[in-house]
Amino acid sequence: MRKKYSVGTKMKVAVDCIVFGFDGNRLKILLIKRGFQPEKGKWSLMGGFVNKDESAEDAAKRVLKKLTGLDGIYLEQFHTFTRPDRDPVQRTISIGYFALIDINKYKDSLHDNFKAHWFPIKEFPSLIFDHNEMVMMAQNRLQYKAASHSILFELLPEKFTIPMLQTLFEDVFNTVFDKGNFSRKMLSTNLLIKLKEKDKSNSKKGAFYYKLDRKHYQQNLHKILKLVPNPNDLL
Known part of the structure; x- marks a missing residue:
């Protein structure tokens, strides 16, 4: 005989x-106007309820696809929010996910229906x-992962x-790096492959392009710690 759980408090499960x-x-950060x-x-934030026939991760992917058109992007669960009064309508538990994208790669994919808009991480409105x-x-989770993984490269073009x-590291860790020191330390990680092409959009001299050395990056990932301010505070 199939057993049933005793009736408890009814609540919704959502993803954000x-x-x-x-x-x-x-x-x-990408935000929408609540409708x-x-x-x-x-x-x-982009959110929605988890359907009875789907996992939280599937719900998060569905929500992103519906509200923004984004699909097949880096997505990671980072926390579950359970405060009883967090939603004024009904007790709702929300499972938080963060996603990482190169904006220029996906800027034409965003749906206009929900007025999705990009805000600088240091200047977004109250939510x-x-x-x-x-x-x-x-943000804290992103800093933690960036301290020992190649996760930030998900935000960059090829x-x-x-x-x-x-610039990306400075915004993620909310700090300022010395230009010469950053370049020297980053190159010493052996995570990058130098290309022959240059970006000359900001100066006549230009800056060489690089790409991530995906073949050897696993063995060199720990060297990212050289770049992180006070890494022990994150690990």
């Missing part, structure tokens, strides 16, 4: 997605419910310059 993007100049009450018209807390925790990489 923090989408980080990099356009070559700034680390940004229903409560808090209609205010800025929100509904506990979404500001979600963003802060996602070829990139050292100045572009430095």
